[in-house]
Amino acid sequence: MKKKNSEAVPGADQGLFGELPPPAPAKKSGLLAFSYSKLSLYEECPLKYKFKYIDKMKEEPKYYFAFGNSVHAALEFLYSVKAPPFPSLEETLDAFRRDWAAKSYLEKGYRSPQKAEDDCRKGLAMLKAYYEHNRRSFKPPFLVEYSTDVEVDGLLVRTISDRIEHLGGGELAIIDYKTGKDVKRQPLQLYMYQKINELDPRLREKLAETYGLRVSAVKVRQLLYYHVPTLKEYPFERADDKEIGAFWERVLGVADGIKGLKFEPTPGERQCAWCDFKSLCPAFFGGHHRPADLPPPEAVKIEALVDRYGQLKEKMADLQAQLDEVAGSLGRAAKDGxxxxxxxxxxxxxxxxxxxxxxxxxxxxxxxxxxxxxxxxxxxxxxxxxxxxxxxxxxxxxxxxxxxxxxxxxxxxxxxxxxxxx
Ligand code: SF4
Known part of the structure; x- marks a missing residue:
């Protein structure tokens, strides 16, 4: 199963279980690998974008992405059927449990096993409610977790659509699940899916393979965010040419910024609170945005390094405790070796x-x-x-x-x- 993860902060207008994985490296020279998550991260803070995508600095795992990923894996399992019957509720919950068990609580980004267990129970309850609410309308979708890379305007844009339904005559509905606290009503992510899927020649081939239907073009008719925690749907009409045009201008503006190596930090409460690169950031100092009259970053950097060192040591102690526990269990299970x-x-x-x-x-x-x-x-x-x-x-x-x-x-x-x- 593919995994999504994101650099965006919780509640941001991000992909369902976070955002898309980084797009594949551009296949042709001169193409910039792009995605909705890159767009939103650059708009949030260009320097954060640079740390993540250009310098390839590692981020700490985020529990809310791990949670979303596991719900996502279970829904992917549920809908990956070509014809009924659909998996049972228990099988769907098992798919969640399997994905959940694949990583330790620390690897998922939780600070305590208890919090991870609470979220595990929450995920199971959420999926149970989803299953019972929708079971009468289950029908095999056209595509699940459909990933595509499309070249357009010097970009290689990757989208992964959670679910695509065929409405007939080559018209499609794109559904994107959300598992965060709220759903932003801005459908920009769905606009990206609309544009890229309509440009994607493989979709026509898939329609022909799946339904024997030959069309000259596919058209996205409906767009929908499905908020799994509340079982609420947020439908949108397809974006018209003007809306897509304005959105695409924004995409090209960000792409120009990246190509022009413009990576100025844009500090703010929300984006800095969830940023793992604070200790490296000249605009952030001691838990606050750096006041203009502070000495230059080189002079204060050691304090940030002290904190970073302390945090890493703490994390190492946590990992060592976990390693000892697993080694003990492994040794006992292995009996005589x-x-x-x-x-x-x-x-x-x-x-x-x-x-x-x-x-x-x-x-x-x-x-x-x-x-x-x-x-x-x-x-x-x-x-x-x-x-x-x-x-x-x-x-x-x-x-x-x-x-x-x-x-x-x-x-x-x-x-x-x-x-x-x-
Ligand atoms: S700490 Fe704030 S300003 Fe600095 S890179 Fe992170 S988000 Fe940007």
Whole structure:
């Protein structure tokens, strides 16, 4: 299943479960790979656009995109039928659960497992309501998750339409689901879909393949946002030539800005609040937009780096805790050890026992008493362990050392990525 994600802030006029993935690299030189998400990000802040698309800086995962993606995956599963019967409610919910389970709560961008579980329950309830509300009108759609790249005006524009219905005679309805808090009434994203789908020659071929219908052109008749949390529909008539013309001027203006390398920051509460590049941004300082009389960015950058370093360390601690937990579960599941394969990785698990000593001072006391300090290789764990396990250790010394020792099971896990996977 394809995934969508976005750089836009929650509630922005974005693709359903966030935005489209970055368009494929332009196939012909001189073409700028473009999408609605690129348009909205550049309009939000050109510098943020640069950090993401030109410098290819990584962003933190966002839980609201993960949530939207999983709802999206379940709806894609539900509608991917050529003929009835449709998947049952339970099968649809399972599709959601599968997608949800594919990533840990941290990978999804949640700060706690509890919040992720709450959203999982919310997603299941949302899908159940959607299914029950719409089950009587289920019919196989013309296309689901239809992705296309179309060349126009020096751009290679990618759109992914959530669902396309054929209304007859080559006329289409495009449906885009929303899972955020609200739906902006601005249909600009749908205008992009209208324009690109009408230019796409593959759609005519698909009509011929699916319905045996040959038309000289496809026409988008209806546009619809479907807000899944409230089961509300927001329909729009197709945009007329004037509306499309004005929208396209805007697209070309943004494309000119990108091609002309115009990446001035445009700070604002909303866009900066959700921006992962604050620590690199000259217009943002210490949680605020940088006042005009502050020293130049080089002088203040170290403070931002301190915060960034702290945030990364915190995240690393979170990840380490999660890694330890998974390693423990893997070790227990592997029982006596061996080699195990997942779909992407292979793990070689070796089971070991190791001694741990509770009280360092008491251990030193025993070693000194029995003149074993040197043998313990100056108190390394390996040294003390070898003293404890040596056959010629006086029984009294062994007994005293064992009083301070605990034997634990440890797992040595070596992971390799399967060949062919990158
Ligand atoms: S912090 Fe604000 S101004 Fe700076 S790049 Fe991010 S959104 Fe733009």
């Amino acid at each position: 061996g080699e195990y394969a997942g779909s992407q990785y292979t793990a070689r698990v070796k089971k070991n026992s190791k001694w741990e000593f509770r009280d360092r001072e008491a251990v030193i006391g025993v070693l000194n008493k029995f003149d074993l300090y040197q043998k313990a290789l100056n108190l390394t764990l390996t040294g003390i362990t070898s003293v404890l396990e040596s056959a010629d250790l006086p029984e009294e010394a062994r007994k005293k050392l064992l009083e301070q020792a605990v034997k634990r099971t440890a797992f040595d896990i070596k992971i390799t990525k399967k060949e062919g996977l990158i």
